[in-house]
Amino acid sequence: MRVRKLFILFAALACVIIFAIYKLRQSSSSSQSVTTINFFNQKPEVAAGYQKLAKLYEKEHPNVKVKITTVGNGSGASSLQAKFVSGDAPDVVMLGGLPDVDRYRKHLISLNSMSIQKKIVPSLKTGAEIGSTLYGIPVDIEGYGWSYNKQIFKKAGIDPNSIHNYATFKKAVEKLNSEKKKLGLTAVFGFNGGDTTTIASYAAQFLSQHFKNNLTKAYYSEHLNWKYSKQMRAYTNLIKKYNVQPILSVKYDPSVQDLFFNEKVAMIPQGNWIIPTLDEADSSFVKDKLGMLPFYVGNNKQIMTGSSWYIGITDQHPAKEKAAKKFVTWLYTSPESQNITVNEMRLVPATINYPLSKLPDPISKLVYVDGTSKNAFVPVHKEFPNGFTQEAIGPNMQRYFANRITWKEFQKLTSRQYYQLRQVQGGK
Template identity: 25%
Template sequence: MTRRCLRMLTVVGLLLALSACGFGRSEGQTRFGDGIGADQEEQSGTVIKLYNFKVEMSEQLDALVKLYAKETGVNIEVETCGGGCDYGAGLKTRFNSGDRPDIFFVAGYSDLNLWQEHLEDLSDQPWTSDMLELTKPAITKDGVIYGMPLVIEGWGFVYNKALFRQAGIAELPVTLTELRETAVKLKAAGIQPFENGYAERWVVGNHLVNVAFALQPDPIAYVEDVRTGREKLTGNPVLRKWTDLIDLTVEFGQPNPLQTDYTSQVANFANGKAAMMQQGVWVQGMMDKLNPGMDIGLLPMPINDDRAAMDKLQVGVPNYWVVSRSSKVKREAKTFLNWLVSSAEGRKFFADVKFIPPFKSIPFSKEQIGPLAADVETYIEQNKILPWMWQRYPGYEANTYQMAVHVQSYIGKRIGQEQLFQDLQSTWDDFASE
């Protein structure tokens, strides 16, 4: 719930240049030539193993591979990692046991470095020229593209517009002071401001912690400097302001936030028990089932009162489809990925899962992708986005897990602010030395 247009400029610079670098989309359909039909008889009976990270799209993916099997005769066995499953650990287990999937997911940057030796070079695939520039840096190394972007996502505070109206809130909060004022108004109206899912380590260690790194003056340089010991997490002024945001959500949230998991958080929010929750576009499908047509949107996660700096959403690519270099059916696996991007049936998948398509030639409407993804797209169009940084951390998944433990201790008031920073620094020191 995962985890370089201008020659390797920093992601921050890249993000600011998105509109100039082709985030716009061409109308109509581009078909790259999926190869289906020429050797369909030969492919009949082929089985491709796919290990899926995204539980939110499991139903749509299952339907898609059934359609693909009917059209091509190629069966795709999908195993979805959900219900508390540790995807990284599960993937390592499969590789170590010899039960390697043919198609799986990596998150880019540190995760790409971890898995690179097992990944097929996909640079010659026709869809690579159609990738939005935002999606390329994390999965490109030494000029080689190793994966196909899954979707584009963004997150912040999902908010219930009806409850905001009920509390008389006309102006949306952008700064930390405005967010506190909003929480006060909601509470005065008898509405719980926040529903916090702090039992989930990915909510805390990946997304909540990301705020502290993404809002640094130069996020990429800061992560590298902390990794190499030139900078510290202790004493960093942005991290100190970041804890003010955490404190605000706990103060105006439900009791025992460390006992609320993802499913409970989203269900409670959908039932109108709170006006805001830290989540992203991936909850749209679940929300549509729990409360169809609920009037919701996305707000930034501010840590201070600098309006221009705070009015941004965190946007990136959660994962990339990759093909195992040792797969005996890698040709068929590539054909499936190409079909996904080029066929009408495959392109419909992106609208069905309520995410933003990562390819320039896939048209969509904001109504198709839902209100949360529509808000993210609006922020992208306005160049008001922040990078995802956890994919660059040393140790990646293990690091975010350990940081989540420390932040949860702070949320539970078992440690104070200074101890939190010291514990976070110790975790980085451990992983950076490996």
């Protein structure tokens, strides 16, 4: 009897051990079957949205984990470079246009075979294309022009539809200035002259059209084209005259969150990327008050549209390439993903034939219509040589704002520095 009890005890113990080994192996097997996709994001303002998308994707794809690393605000480029140098580059990377694409293209796979690339707005593709190879998918369409307050214009008796060239724009500015006390304005403009990035984006309004949406051509150019210098000077002088002073003290965040939102100025030169900030302060502001006017340069009557960021896939982990492609495709095609991207992250889709009715506000619709039209033109500021924004055109424009140099000196100095920087960098 005692032997029988011992036998039963050992048998039970054996069953427990066998079951434990089975579960351990099953757990190990399950763990090994999970593919982790590392995604490097350089836009902090949409980090929460990407985290939400990652969780949704993991729920729909149990064998995939999406790990998102966000580094932005000027540190993204150096952090991404460090990852490539270490030999452990992310699987999916956000790239800042052709300079990043050129720098890392030996480590990026061609996206030509991906079906999603056929749905991308054609004018945006050259921002991540070298030769005939596409290395990145644009994150969104960004529209850039004069963001203005529709209610202030209405109080001043200005019909935005009557503004169709520089002369009528200037007339509206002068009217706003003449009534600024009645309108409660500190000034007409809230141009943030203390920010060199804004200056570069502003300058792109006048330096881009020459390249006719060929950003590769812009990236390889050795010289700036000043065809529209006269118009650039006219706009710049108008800003100097009717801006919050001192203009060099105006920074980006205060220009949007204080001056524009609190209706101390009627206009700021910004794009639809300010929408999330305005939404956070007042969800009705964008719908009820935000309008956008183009810079009238040459024959252009549309806002400038393009994409500052592109999503690429690296060749660092070949076993993950298929999963990475599937994830990127899902980002652009899944209805659930598009809902979050458009309505929560407030990105305008970079794909053709997106239903206009699904865009949540008038500005997003305007950006999409202009960005997908045959007359769309894209900015070239991302294709400037490294350091040109911070070391050349930004400081030089600030000197002009401060009356320390003439326009002729600004143009000559900026051209020389552009050429010098291009000679020692990629893109020549």
